[in-house]
Amino acid sequence: MLSQWFIMLPEILLISFILIASLVNYYRSEKTPKTFFTLAQFFLIAVFLFTVVFYNKSVFPAYWQNTPLITLFKSFAYLLSLGWLYLSSKWFLNKNRPSGIFCGIIFIQLLLFDILASSTSLLTLGVIIPLLFSSNLCLIMRHWDIDKVKPVAFRYVITSLIFTVLLWIAVIMLYFLSSSFEYSAVQQYLTAQAHNNYYILIAIALIIAVFMFMLGVAPFHIWYLDFISNGVLPVCGFITLVVPLIIFCTLVNLLKDCLFPFNNYIEILLSFFAGLSIIIGAVSSNGEQNIRRLFAYLAIYCWGICLLGLTDLSPSSIIASFAYIIISILSFAGIYTVFLGFKSHSEYLSDFASLKGFSNTRPYMSAALMIFMFSFIGLAPTFGFSGYMLIINNLLADSAWLKVIILISGMFIAAKSCLNIIRVVYFNNMRQSYDRPDKSIYICLFIIVAIILLSLFNPNWLIRNAFVMVGGIN
Template identity: 40%
Template sequence: MQNWLILLPEISLLSFFPISFLVNRYRSSKTSKTFFTLSKFSLLSSIFFTLIFYNQSVVPDLLLNNQYSTMFKLLLYATALVWFYLSSKWFLNKNRTSYNYYSIAMLMVFLFGILISAQNLKVLLFCIPLLCCLTYKLILQHWDEERVSHVARNYLYFSMLFILCLYLGVLCLRYYAGSFSAITIKNWLQSQAVIAPEVYTSAVLITMVLLFMMSAAPFHLWFVDTLSLSILPVCGFLSIIPPLAYLSALIFLTNGTFLPLYHNLMPLLHTVAILSLFIGSLSTNEENNIRRLFAFSTIYNLGFMLLGVLSFKSGAIVSSFVYTIIYVMAMTGIYTVFLGLKSKGDYLSDISDITGMSDTRPYLSAAFAVFIISIIGVPPMLGFWGRLSLTDTLVLEERWLDAVLLLCALVIIANTFIQIIRKIYFKPSMIHFDRTDKAIYICLFVNLLLAMIIILNPSYMLKYAENILSGGL
């Protein structure tokens, strides 16, 4: 009985599905907010139970709950809760059913939670193909399915290829190490004087799958196309939530299971990190579609995070974690602003649409400016802490070239963001915006307040994160 109680966080999340199914089927007065309310209760109760059972697991060989996984899960659930709330505004405005969106997204959140606790490669084999299918279904959540079907199809083909890589990699490792367990594989790798090329190829394949799921360059094409065509709740969800879960899984794999393969994985991660930095930052300069632009910005940010991860040291991972938190806050803020920008009922997506926005929407413009300035790490914005933390790691490890490349990419992306600010503030207004929901302002205010509190006393937050991250690996 006690063991089953430990599963309450997962049960709370899963309870959403039968209830929402029944509501969708039998309740006549349902609105898009109904499903948000259901997801809210599921997530809040899951957060509550995750905190209670933070160090207890039913099957520790498969899924282990510890401080490390709890921290990531709590962040994931809290961010999902915020984004689901904001998404409900979109569905209310468009007057469309949100049942499918919330169902798919909640299932993805559930799987992300499992992925974060994973201690066995079997979990990866189970979660990742499912997550691919759900992402495919999420992309298709558009009133004009034709418009997104080719993007979804492309994603599906690519993901099938990578799932194949995953199965190949995991099964090959199982064959050599004799187990799916992460700890057994790690111990086996440590005991080997010479590691066969098939083994490190397997590790590379598995890591590559996670990088694809994260949409790091050069596996990013599906992500950019998806974000430019999908509906706003899907764009926000894919930009904000998955990086948290995949980063956790990646840290666990590279710094845990595959630690003995450090020298083999390093070139892959390094190449992907640098490519992401430059493809992300350079591509933003060419973009007129604001969602594509921020998709590339996400890729740039992933490059930033990966630079920390590839150091395989706890200090560097803390830096990556800090940067991820800042990224999540900034992107949530940016997508909140997007939700507040609509004209004649349509949400805006072109950069020319926001020209002169400061004249009519001063508060949204100010928040938007703060978030994008934060991404380029200009003090006293929160992003500066991320930049400082990661640069310090690079300097500490004497990775001078990486530090220089990072600063170069920063200047390139700063160029784009300054152009955007210029358009918002220095040009006359072009478009009449619809009234912005008060909830958008409240969310922005809370986000900015939180950022201000963190930047004034970051050591308080970092103290716990540091202990947890170093202890969890």
């Protein structure tokens, strides 16, 4: 009995933080963003450690079950959250705004992610995903100008309600067909189906659509762009860095453990969403004048590539997509860190023109930005090249030429927008005044660049771990 409580420690700690943070928020008079971060860091480190210790244990295996690969994803998510909460606290300090509720919502999301990523039942998906939508809504409402985000929130409520209903329809359809919510039972039922049943196809399409919506890929990317355009920087960073990682992990689990018998059908669906995201993301990033939206389009493009690499669901494709998503998220982490240092007269800048001549004033931040940009292009020897190479190699092994052509076309189009950013930052003699960034921003940038450089020289730490863990779930 006691051992079960220990296994539950990550979830218990996440809930405990929410309770303690609420108490601090209401009863402590002298509280700053630093107070909440200090509290959050202890809890997050403990959650991370206990997740690693109980990497293959679960109290409710019928609803959620950890595996080494899931633990790897969760560990990355916790570490990224820790880093981002640290940087966000600087943002809140600079803006002189309270961060207690923000931290609380982040922990609620992490709790939901913890369960969602390990889920082994469609029922878990049906319960957790609507809760996630609600917590996303709370996140976007964390803006001092409530009138600005009201229309965004309204649109999000409508679309998330539609997708919740679609998800429930899909879950109920699969339940009635297979008489179970459990992934393994549903998979057994699907395997036994000799002919394609239209109800099954509709249910799978609806589930995939819900995941595409959560990931923010085309054509369901409008909410994501809305959030990035109107949300506060800590919120934008969190939904770009942490959310895709967990959604991707959940999707891989669902496809591998539940829907795998309909792999060929799923491949068509994923290829469609992937292709569309790559093209829309790459093309739209070229005409964008708001740098946050520009990078949101690049994110859509990157998630499109991840999905394209995932389409045949083989272990090698999962490794390739996993490597690519980690590389992309590291680059985005660096870019959002630069955003935090990109301010003038205490205002965080977001228009493209304000990047002009950035390298003249902030050479180190510009150099980091340049590395991330070339990494997005996939230019050797940057870290991004490894991700592209793994995905292209995998697609070629399948002789998926059309996908290769889509990927390469998207890459050239996206390269143009990345080159434009480098051009504006470096090849302009204009000297604008920017506020001196906090030292922590330089430290975080240094860490990210160091990880990227180390991974460049020795990518095995990432790829080999993924290889072992993907082997573990097969």
